[in-house]
Amino acid sequence: MSSDFKNNPLNDPLSNNIYLQALNSAKSGIIITDNRQQDNPIIYCNRAFEEISGYSHNEIIGHNCRFLQSQDRGQEERQIIKKAIKEGEECKVEIRNYRKNGSLFWNELIISPVKDDEDNVTHFIGVQNDITLRKKAENELREEKSSVEKKILERTKELQENHAFLSSIIETVRESLLVLDVDYRVLSANSHFLTSFKVTQEETVGKILFELGNHQWDIMLLKQLLTKILPTNNPVIDFEVEHDFPYIGKKIMLLNAYRIEFEGQYKDRILLAIEDITEKKEIDRRKDDFLSIASHELKTPLTTIKGFTQLLERMIPEGSSEKFITTLQKVSLNVDRLNNLISELLDTSKIQSGNIEIHKEPFKIDKIIHEAVDNLALASPSHNISVNSDTNATILGDELQITQVLNNLVSNAIKYSPGSSQIDVYCNRVGNFIRISVTDYGMGISQQDQKKIFERFFRVRDIQKKFPGMGIGLYICQEIIQNHEGTLWVESEIGNGSTFNFTLPIQKI
Structure with a gap:
């Protein structure tokens, strides 16, 4: 396998193109991970894998395969996979995974x-088939133990009970x-x-x-989404209709639709x-308007205060x-802190209004990583920030905005790991992307809070009591x-720290 993988598809462009076409034509999901890199990230996936998992190519590259198990991490098969990867062996398992939805x-x-000429494992190839x-x-065969007559009686009783249960829910829920x-x-509509x-x-x-009302629900996109519910079980999530x-007049409605199923019943509901x-x-809208107005109004006097503070610092009498x-130093420090908060509020306002500007120019990612870390290291001498970034990759993007993301993630790593002085910044290539990871060894974040941490103004309850902030930095970064x-x-x-990762596409030459 090593000579085929090394000599044919990687070095011959025509052969490589044929191999990629073959992989993308396969019905099975296929991924390739790079065992030489930290955390064995995915560097390639074919179209079938995207269809099976529901994730796009850009959302898959750079992740470790374990993200497919979501929070279902107690499966014994995970240990089998872990052992096979550690020992460089082949393995076959049947494991529960979860799609993007x-x-x-x-x-x-x-x-x-995949091994090189020196028998070192360089990559792993994963072939995946949906056996749901x-x-x-x-499972259905295992359940067929009772007699047919008993089944009919039980199912009839269950159907009656479920119908009554469903009807009671529909009538009591304070939602339409x-x-x-x-x-x-429409089979039924509740009182609400x-x-x-x-x-x-x-x-x-x-x-x-x-056909209800004045055809307010007669929307092509909504029809397309609803047609996918019964055959694929894909729900309609947060569909807005204005x-x-x-x-009742002009309103904005939020629609969510799901297939109903109670133990095998109501499959076509x-x-x-x-x-x-x-x-x-x-x-x-009013809150966003207030943030925008307040931020702009505060910015002008704050700039004046900052100017006078700098003037006083230069004119300190002997x-x-x-x-x-x-x-005077504390005044200057707090003016800078307030200025940063107002800048974040302005960024948030621009994002919400769709007016945030991106000025894309080519830049070397390694350079800005080292510069950002050097500046932060000077401001936090108590922390050791190590950098591993030698990709020589060129990114087409807004250098200032990417620097802002780096500053925010590293600053958070310093801020939320008061009991640890080590911060690791790692940058590597994963396919046509670079992945940047910022790791701290501090308090960590619960699984429940990880789902909301990139939402605007969300702050972890325990952290909110100990550390100041508004909860918009990660929202802006995302x-x-x-x-x-x-x-x-x-x-x-x-208790085991956090690693924030992000990917950026490498500029094609």
């Missing part, structure tokens, strides 16, 4: 090592709910829906969803939840007391990286 699928995974249907069939059949005809939209049962039940509704978010949107000098066609994610455990 959170749905479970069973994966038949075959891992094979087979697993489901096996509709149950649709396979043809998107009828009250909210000021309609009757006769006007709603038995009607096609897209419309001038009959009887869709539950549609409709939430009126008009007021919430208006509150968010023989001034230590207390006077120290006080927006910047997404605007540069990269991804930003975190890996962390409570």
Whole structure:
């Protein structure tokens, strides 16, 4: 395997193109990881793997394969995989994985090592097949133990109980709910829906969803999303509809739709939840307007204060007391801190309004990493910040914004690891991307908080009590990286520190 992998596809462009076409034509998901790099990252995936997992190519490259198990990390098969990778051996397992939308699928995974001429493992090739249907069939066969008559009686009873249970939920939930059949005809509507939209049962039940009211739900994209629910179990998540509704006027509605299933029943039913978010949107708009106005209004006097502070620092009289000098330094420090907070608020306002500007120019990523770390190391002499970055990669992007991301991640690593002085910054190539990792050995972040940490104004409760901040730095970082066609994610455990990673596409020459 080593000579084929080394001599044919990598060195012969024509052969390489044929190999890539062959891999992309395969029905099985195929990935290649680089065992020579830290954490054995994925450097290649074919189209079938993207379809199986639901992730795009850019969201996959740079990750370790374990991200497919999400939080389901207690499986014995993970230890089998870990042992095979450590010993450079082939292995085959059946493991539970999760798609991007959170749905479970069973994966038949075959891992094979690739070795060089010196018998060192350089890469691993993973071949993946979705065996969910087979697993489901096996499970259904195991359940077929009772007699047919007993099954019919039990299923009939379950159907009646589930129907009653579903009906009670629909009526008591304080949210507009509709149950649709396979043809998107309304089977039931709860009282909250009828009250909210000021309609009757006769006007709603038995009607096609897209024909209700003044055809407010007759939206092509919504139709396309709903058609995928029953055959693929892909839900509709947070679909916004802004419309001038009959009887209630102009509103913004948030739609979520799921396939209903109670122990194998109601497989051809869709539950549609409709939430009126008009007021919430208006509150968010006012809040964003306030942040924008307040930030701009504060910026002008703060600039003046900063100028006078700098003037005072240059005009300190000889023989001034230590207390006077120290006080002036504290004033300057807090003015800088306030200036940074206002700058973040302005960035947030620009992002929300869509006015953030990106000035893309080619730059060497290694250079700005070293410069950013050097500047932060001077300001934090108590921390040892190590850098491993020698990619010689050129990035097409906004150098100032990428520097802002680096400064934020390294500053956070310093800030949230008071009991540890070591920070590691690592940059390497992964396929057509570079991946930058910032690792601290501090308090760590819980799995629950990791889901929200990139949201605007979110702060971990325990951290909020100990460290000042507004919770917008990581939100800005994520927006910047997404605007540069990269991804930003975190890996962390409570008490064992955190690693923030992000990828950027390498400029094609």
